Amino acid sequence: MPRYFFHTQNGDCVRDEQGEELKNMDAAREEAVAVLGEILRYRGASFWTTGAFSVIVTDAEGQTVVSVTAAASDQAPEGWTLAGEV
Template sequence: MPRYFFHIDDGFHLPDEEGLELGNLEAAQAEATRAAGGMLQDHDPFTKSSSWQMVVTDDKDQLLFTLRFNMDRPAGPVLYKSLK
């Protein structure tokens, strides 16, 4: 069964040294989404940086996909309607 690694980068690289054995790429995508959702729910990943990403690789360290998260804060009050 293939092993997938879910690395986090929020300005500081947190490598996944263990990885997970999953059946296929679709299972790895589902796991990445679940894990990222848990990170967003359990703590504020935007405390250090306004953006972070999860980079998913295989056991040969090949990049498979990246999930990117970004929070933009306006400098002052902005009406949402004016952003459309």
């Protein structure tokens, strides 16, 4: 099974030196989302001072295969509207 490494970034990069063997890329994507969710749950309200948090997944050769980022803002995303809004 391939080994994937789940590095985190929020101003400081924390390298995953151990990695995890997973069945395939879909499993790596699921794990990246789970890792990010755990980080956000742990950070709680202090996430607002961080602004953004990323999980960058690399393969055994060090190539980025997927990344996922959560960003905090007091503003709605550009183009966002409620359904039926005029």
